[in-house]
Amino acid sequence: MAIRFTKMHGSGNDFVVIDSRDGALALDVAVIRAMADRHTGIGFDQLLSVEPARDGSSAFYYGIWNGDGSPSGQCGNGVRCVAAWLHRAGALPLGETVRIQSPSGPVAVRMLDAHQVTVDMGEPIFDPARIPFDAPHVTNRYVLDVDGQPVEIGAVSMGNPHAVVVEDAVSSKAMARLGPALTAHPRFREGANAGFVQKLSRQHLRLFVHERGAGWTQACGTGACAAMAVLRHRGEVDERVQVDLPGGSLHIEWSGPGQTLWMTGPAAFVFEGEWLDPQRDD
Numbered sequence: 001m002a003i004r005f006t007k008m009h010g011s012g013n014d015f016v017v018i019d020s021r022d023g024a025l026a027l028d029v030a031v032i033r034a035m036a037d038r039h040t041g042i043g044f045d046q047l048l049s050v051e052p053a054r055d056g057s058s059a060f061y062y063g064i065w066n067g068d069g070s071p072s073g074q075c076g077n078g079v080r081c082v083a084a085w086l087h088r089a090g091a092l093p094l095g096e097t098v099r100i101q102s103p104s105g106p107v108a109v110r111m112l113d114a115h116q117v118t119v120d121m122g123e124p125i126f127d128p129a130r131i132p133f134d135a136p137h138v139t140n141r142y143v144l145d146v147d148g149q150p151v152e153i154g155a156v157s158m159g160n161p162h163a164v165v166v167e168d169a170v171s172s173k174a175m176a177r178l179g180p181a182l183t184a185h186p187r188f189r190e191g192a193n194a195g196f197v198q199k200l201s202r203q204h205l206r207l208f209v210h211e212r213g214a215g216w217t218q219a220c221g222t223g224a225c226a227a228m229a230v231l232r233h234r235g236e237v238d239e240r241v242q243v244d245l246p247g248g249s250l251h252i253e254w255s256g257p258g259q260t261l262w263m264t265g266p267a268a269f270v271f272e273g274e275w276l277d278p279q280r281d282d
């Protein structure tokens with residue numbers, strides 16, 4: 001079984017995009033993991049499928065799987081790559097706003113040029129039950145027990161769950177321990193993406209993200225949205241913020257509750273290929 005794919009990245013968060021416009025993509029977890037392997041496979045943080053819309057008001061649907069084969073509800077850098085992929089396929093004209101559906105609901109994408117995409121990511125969700133996060137009521141700060149130590153976080157969903165640690169300086173040693181611990185913390189029953197954000201100013205953030213299902217990443221689009229949303233909810237940043245991640249910068253705009261959040265950033269093509277499943281000879 002040969003699978004044609006396009007390798008792409010958004011600020012270093014890398015993807016395999018599969019054209020599945022003729023029907024929903026169904027791949028075994030073992031195949032996704034084999035493809036994601038950075039030594040014996042293609043290597044990627046997430047696999048994305050471009051599929052026919054599943055509702056009447058969207059143009060397309062995209063599926064998201066992490067490198068460990070687990071599904072996700074949203075992928076900020078990924079949706080920009082899907083938009084650029086659709087643009088290259090002639091299905092998304094420059095400047096036009098098009099609604100596409102993710103597993104967690106619709107988003108609206110607009111190509112600013114062939115490599116820059118702006119996305120209406122919807123409204124950040126702070127209600128713990130909808131994240132899902134185990135807490136009796138919504139608040140700006142929660143304290144988690146991590147190996148007997150208190151760790152303060154903000155919790156939000158951008159269509160996928162995020163724990164956000166706001167620190168002036170988090171040592172790389174502390175992040176190496178806390179990233180995996182927060183990702184697997186039992187109060188996030190579906191796991192979480194763990195972001196460590198440093199406030200450089202009211203318009204400028206620095207962020208590192210340990211992703212559920214993919215580990216440390218060069219960039220996490222929803223992580224950047226989540227970090228901005230948590231800080232804006234606390235009144236600590238302005239409504240337009242630049243978020244610097246190891247692989248590049250994203251621009252996030254959110255005026256506050258009741259409004260949707262916008263993310264703008266790059267999408268890049270790397271190569272086209274054909275996956276030859278080593279377990280099969282056909």
Ligand SMILES: N[C@@H](CCC[C@H](N)C(=O)O)C(=O)O
Binds near residue numbers: 072075214
């Ligand atoms: N890289 C992504 C997020 C991918 C999904 C995440 N690991 C999850 O399981 O929710 C992004 O750019 O948002």
